[in-house]
Amino acid sequence: MSNFSSSFLRLVLLGSLAAGAAALAQDVQPAAANVLSPASNETLKTLNALSTIPGVSWRYHAGDLAHGEAANLDDSQWKKVTKSLSAGLDAAWFRTTVTVPKSLKGYDITGARLWLNLSVHKPTGEIVYVNGRRIALGEDLEPIVLTEEAHPGDVFKIAVKLLPSPEPKTLNSGTVLIEPDSKRPRPGDLREEALAVSTMLPATAKAGDADEVNAAIAMVDTAALVKGDQAAFDASLRKAHEALMKFRPALQSVxxxxxxxxxxxxxxxxxxxxxxxxxxxxxxxxxxxxxxxxxxxxxxxxxxxxxxxxxxxxxxxxxxxxxxxxxxxxxxxGMWVEPDLNMPDGESLVRQLLVGKRFYKHEYGVDxxxxxxxxxxxxxxxxxxxxxxxxxxxxxxxxxxxxxxxxxxxxxxxxxxxxxxxxxxxxxxxxxxxxxxxxxxxxxxxxxxxxxxxxxxxxxxxxxxxxxxxxxxxxxxxxxxxxxxxxxxxxxxxxxxxxxxxxxxxxxxxxxxxxxxxxxxxxxxxxxxxxxxxxxxxxxxxxxxxxxHRGVFTTQAQHKAYMRNTEVAVLDAEKFASLAWLKGKPYPGADFEADWKKISFGQFHDLAAGSGIGQIYKDAARDYENVLRQARESDNTSLTAILAAADTRASKGVPVAVVNPLAWDRSDAVVADVQMGAPAKDIHMEDAQGHALLSQVLSSDAATGSFRVLVEPGMVPSLGYTVLRAVPTAQAVPSDLHAEGFTMENAKLKVVVDPKTGCITSMVEKKTNFETIASGGCGNQLQTFADNPEKYDAWNIDPGTLDHFTPITAVSSVKLIENGPVRATIEIERTWQKSHFTQQVVLEAGSDHVQFNNKIDWREDHVLLKAAFPLAATSAKATYEIPYGTIERPTTRDNSFEKARFEVPAIRWADLGDGQHGVSLLNQTKYGYDAVGNWLRLTLLRSPKAPDPDADMGMQQFSYAVYPHAGDWKQAMSMRHGYEFNYPLRAVQTFAHSGAEGASHSFASTDADNVVITAIKKAEDRDALVVRMFEWAGKSGDVKLHVPAGATYAVSSDLMENPEAAHLKMDANTVTVPVHPYEIVTVQVMYKH
Known part of the structure; x- marks a missing residue:
């Protein structure tokens, strides 16, 4: 809001003053131009010209200047501003001198009120001086009164100081507007009415009425101005207005x-x-x-x-x-802020509404x-x-x-x-x-x-x-x-x-x-x-x-990583805290609400987009770190309560519980940090029955008995745990993983890396013996693009940007750096221009995907970086995960709509295939994709320089993965794979004790593989668990939802946790939930507590 000095009086602007400046570029709108005659258009141009003093020209001085407002300052050597001129980041001065003429084309402006109307693009503040005296201070200023009563020959020396700004600013225009004496009709008013009538005529009247509109405008006696007959001209304005009044009823119907x-x-x-x-x-x-x-x-x-x-x-x-x-x-x-609506997960958008609508309801009684x-x-x-x-x-x-x-x-x-x-x-x-x-x-x-x-x-x-x-x-x-x-x-x-x-x-x-x-x-x-x-x-x-604004899916990579990581951390923490609540622990609802408010704030559209100044990302990082800390503390408390009922007894070694935060059984390698009870040279892992598991020691300290071990835990129950044991001896277990030179292979995949280029030259999906990479193609090719948007540096990837790329083909080294029974890794080192790249291509035993761990010291200027995969199987559509669902988008560029969608958002994955074979490209912290022809690409980094000149500069660490599969993405369960890549198994060392829930236990699950449970939390206003899930495959049917023991009944509810009256069918701890295609379903399960 504008800030005015205390001497400013409230001034009523009865005429359409600002219309003058706005209309100079477009006197008659297209709809009106079809109705008005050339003579009418000329008359309206004349009326418009009577709204502003012509010939106001500005001069410009870059940088601050002592007493730049002085009335006697000689600015004749300052640069003339002939067009809108960027004033840079520093302070800048603009000056002009306005002399009041006796008349404008015969129109007497004696006694008129004059206003200065400034238009500044991206202001952080301006100070306005007239004849050396400050008259206004602020930003986005209203028109400023220069004089209440103008007289011919009055001189106004106007100086405008634009304050320093984080982005280049521009004085778009600075015009002097004329408001005639209140007793006289205003030329601008008649022009406004004539334009309104003529513009709306096609929708409100008969076509023949155009003649009457032109006749009314013709009543304006512009010749009287030439003769200097002001009274006759004013009378003609009144007469024309009365003629236009015929159209008032028709216009007033709108x-x-x-x-x-x-x-x-x-x-x-x-x-x-x-x-x-x-x-x-x-x-x-x-x-x-x-x-x-x-x-x-x-x-x-x-x-x-x-x-x-x-x-x-x-x-x-x-x-x-x-x-x-x-x-x-x-x-x-209804939301906490106005967030980005492509990158936050579906549950994050629900929480935006839950915390926002609840606040409004409680504070103001507004739904x-x-x-x-x-x-x-x-x-x-x-x-x-x-x-x-x-x-x-x-x-x-x-x-x-x-x-x-x-x-x-x-x-x-x-x-x-x-x-x-x-x-x-x-x-x-x-x-x-x-x-x-x-x-x-x-x-x-x-x-x-x-x-x-x-x-x-x-x-x-x-x-x-x-x-x-x-x-x-x-x-x-x-x-x-x-x-x-x-x-x-x-x-x-x-x-x-x-x-x-x-x-x-x-x-x-x-x-x-x-x-x-x-x-x-x-x-x-x-x-x-x-x-x-x-x-x-x-x-x-x-x-x-x-x-x-297609670049917003990528800019400020670290902030986007925080967005994803805090979503995962808090949703996991809520699940565990809900289970602990059922075991008698207090539920930290207030902490979670505070967390979601911080997460939601960080998803504000300009923050999420990466289009802000650098400081706001530092502030957001501080808040996000607090959220992650609180989630960790909550997990420690919750998992201790949950595992207290587990049977962790061990005749030898120490117990380690592997926890699955997702609601289906799964088996992935998990890293466990183990502290043995005594010094040990080596360890191996066993399941609860004493069977040795495939494991690989990553690091150790024999003297203290400290080990970091990577283990294949076997099947971990849905939203549950299984107990393993770390035993202080080495024991070999057969593995399907083999690596030699530049080839890695397990029972499901075979991957070959070219030592000369770092390309994936072969990736065979062994179930169908299908070569995923197109013949002669370079998989995981790092492609660079000149990224110089015409406008909105941080926001935009301009059309045509992706048409030409330069691949990074040179390598410093390619070597097999890890060759264990659980994991093999080929590391690729590169230097390109000013940046250094370390990529690790990782294959694990039994895994159906290849992971790419990236460590990039990014030092580029207006370069966009993608990871590209040319695929052997393609189609006219690629599939992308969106919040709580999927969408298909074209891989062709056959029309303007397809050409325009050349960079698109996705959450955790995108998939391209022909229905018989395909590839899902998974990510953990990225959002920008494109698929064109047989290329599937993930956008990794950009390097814009405004408004944050340091955006994405420095060390960047992130991972993505390629999942080759038989069938289409639904048959391949790509949705589940995306969640598994983002919600890893957890390994927690615990104490040995008996427990009623055994060495392996599931707390919640469904019998439907087309449904994902995304959130489990305590209800806001009742003793119930809220279970949220969504259907992703387009199927309908009854889903059996298995819930923790002790439930009394269950109901469906909306996303705001308003329950329906009718109870859902429940048998013991199984609730029957009707689910429809692509539906987001919320169930509240009641407990006595």
Whole structure:
């Protein structure tokens, strides 16, 4: 919000002043141009020219300057600004001199109020001086009054200082606006009305009425200006206005719901601490303005902001409560912040809503029904289901208008997830309009009318945003004026988003054409106009992929690793704590809520995207480390309680429990740190029955009896444990793993590495004896791309970037560095340009995948790095994991929609194959993929330089894996493999004791391999376990859910833990759960506690 000096008086801007600058580049909008005659266009240009003083030119000085505001400063040697000029990161000065003319083309401006209207891109603050005196300070300033009463010959020496910034800033424009004496008609007003009428004419009147519009405009007597007859000119404006009044009833049949708001970025070019103050100022101003403007309504999202107010500024919070009761303060969004909606896991998005909606319900008594994320960088296909099962029926975003290739023909539509859940979705034209001009409102309406023929209502979001601010007095005055009587405009009303949806939903007919990217590529036509005040809208059955900002899936790799790792850590900790709660331990619900708030904050769209300044990632790392620490502490307590009931007795050695956090039986190698009871030269591992297991000592200290051992534990029960024993002797166990030279092989895979290039030249899936790598291809090829986006360095991978790459083929060394019975490793060392690469290609005994461990000292400048696999089996579609589901995307580039989706998001894996054979490319901390032809590629690193010049520089460590398989990805259980790669088995040394639950035990499982249990937690408000799972294969049926002993009954619930009345069928500890295709299912299992 702008900061004004105490001497500033409230000034009411009755005319459409800012229209002048905005309209210079586009005097008549396209819809109006089809209606207006050339003479009318010329007249409107003349009217527009009377809104600003012409010839204002600026000069520029780079860097700070003492007394740059001085009226007598000689700036004649400063650089002239002929276009928008980047002012860099340092402070900068801009100066101009404005002399008031006697008239503009004969139009007398004596006595007019003059305003300075500045437009600064990416401001961190500006100071405005006039004739050496400071008159304004702040950012995103409203127009500033230069004089209340202009006189010919008045001189204004204007100096603007732009303060230092983390990104280059630009003075887009600096114009002087004219507001005539209040007794005179305003030329800009008539222009606004004429544009509104002519723009809306196709939707509101007969085509023949265009002649009447032109006739009305022709009444403007511009010749009177030439003669200097001001009275005659003013009279002609009044006459033209009266002629246009004929169209008022038709225009007033259209309603514009003006929803004041302020988009606030939780952390972006500023830190969290600064955002807290932005929230204070923005919401405090909104509350104050409500006392001055009784019709004004304000819409806001992000519960985190309200929690800050509750804790730090309770007076503002109390005022918000009062305005909510009046129906003037609207709460939307329901999430903790406005997060990225592609990279967080599905359960993270549920928790965004759970902590956000619960806060709003408890603090304000509001149940949020409108999803609100206007600025995130694309929207996953399961979002409608997540919203709908959380009590959210509507969704608003404007970001899809940013597409760089295809503009979607969507405005109001049903958005449907794969399971059939639908939310009514609306695309406003923006989220931060700084004006309420009727011409803009008319233009926005016509865009909606073209998409939804017959529509009579639109939602308009206005108010300064990004760094807060919200609606200003000037804009509210403008809204009051144009919503009043006697104006030729649509019916403009201060309103809310909910009011818009309540009205428009009643007009929607049942018929709805089904659209997705494939259908659009074949051509589309607007829905029919049913007439009678009804509308037909399409149903969109696809993701909402943003054709822009494609680099956000990769930038700031360390932050993305924290995002994934904290999700895993806290979900595991909740599972273990829930089981410990059933055994009598307190459940640390408050700790978990605090953890999820921190995780959720870190998923704010600019934080998750990697598009912020460096400091916010340092702050986030501190918070994430605290989350990981708390999760570890919780695990220690919980696992101790859980294993207390295990039978860990051993006649020899020490017991080690292997814990499986996933809800199916599995066997993977696990690392155990073992402390023997006495010094030992060697150890081996045994199962509970005393059978020796395949193991490999990784490191040891014989004197202390300390060992790190890699062991194949056998099958570990679903969400359970099995007890092993570390025995102080060596014992060999046959292994299927063999490695020699540059070849590694087990019973399932054979892998060959080329010692000259480091390429995987062969990867044979032995079940079907299928060569996975395309003939002559280089698997795991590191490909580099020149990555120089035209705009938005941290955000964008521009179209064409991936068309040409340079492979890294030179190697420093390739050698077999590990050749054990459990694990073999070939290490590849490379240096390329300024960066150093160490890659370890790992194959374990019995494993069906090859793992790639990376340690990269990354020192590049505008280079993108991918790991690429040319595959022998391919198809026209690749499959990607998205939050709580999957999606298919094209591998072809046959149309503009396919070409635009050249870099796409995924969670844990992507798969490409022909149905008979395929490959899943798994990751642990990455999100950007592409599949084109037979190439499947994972994006590893970028190196943008703004807004953080050090983004991703330095040491990077991460792993990914390749899983070759027979059949398609469903038959190959790729979904499970993705989870297993991210949720490893745990090994915990324990004490020897008896236990009723035996040496091996499962606490929860299902009988369905097409269902993944993702979360088990204690319910928020009752003694119950919440079990969340999702169906991923498109199958329906009853699932048998096996739960811990002691359950009394079970019910289904929504994602917000509101239980249904009917009990689910339960037999002993088995609950029968009906599951439908692609459904996210929540079950609450009740316990006496």
């Amino acid at each position: 309603t514009v719901d003006m929803a004041g708001n302020s988009h606030i970025d939780a952390a972006w070019r500023w830190t969290e601490s600064e955002t807290i103050d932005v929230v204070r100022r923005t919401y405090g101003t909104a509350a104050t303005l409500m006392s001055e403007y009784p019709n004004y309504k304000f819409t806001q999202s992000a519960a985190q902001y309200n929690e800050w107010l509750k804790e730090k500024y309770p007076a503002i919070n109390q005022e918000i409560k009062r305005r909510i009761k009046e129906g003037r303060w609207e709460i939307v969004g 949020v029904r409108i999803g609100w994320n206007p600025d995130s960088f694309g929207y996953n296909w399961q979002l409608p289901q997540i919203y709908k099962r959380s009590g959210v029926d509507y969704f608003v975003t404007q970001k899809m208008h940013w597409n760089d290739t295809n503009q979607l023909p969507l405005r109001l539509f049903w958005w449907e997830s794969p399971d059939g859940s639908k939310v009514l979705t609306y695309f406003p034209t923006g989220y931060g309009h700084n004006d309420l001009h009727p011409s803009r409102e008319a233009r926005d309406y016509m865009q909606a009318w073209e998409r939804v023929p017959g529509t009579k209502e639109v939602l308009d979001l206005y108010g300064v945003g990004d760094h807060g601010g919200g609606p200003t007095r000037i804009v509210l005055d403008e809204g009051e004026k144009w919503s009043g009587p006697g104006t030729v405009t649509p019916h403009m009303q201060f309103s809310t988003a909910q009011n818009y949806f309540d009205h428009v939903e009643k007009t929607i007919v049942a018929d709805s054409p089904e659209w997705n990217y494939d259908t659009l590529a074949k051509g589309w036509k607007a829905p029919a106009d049913p007439g009678n005040g009804k509308i037909e809208i399409p149903t969109w059955k696809d993701e909402l992929y943003l054709e822009y």
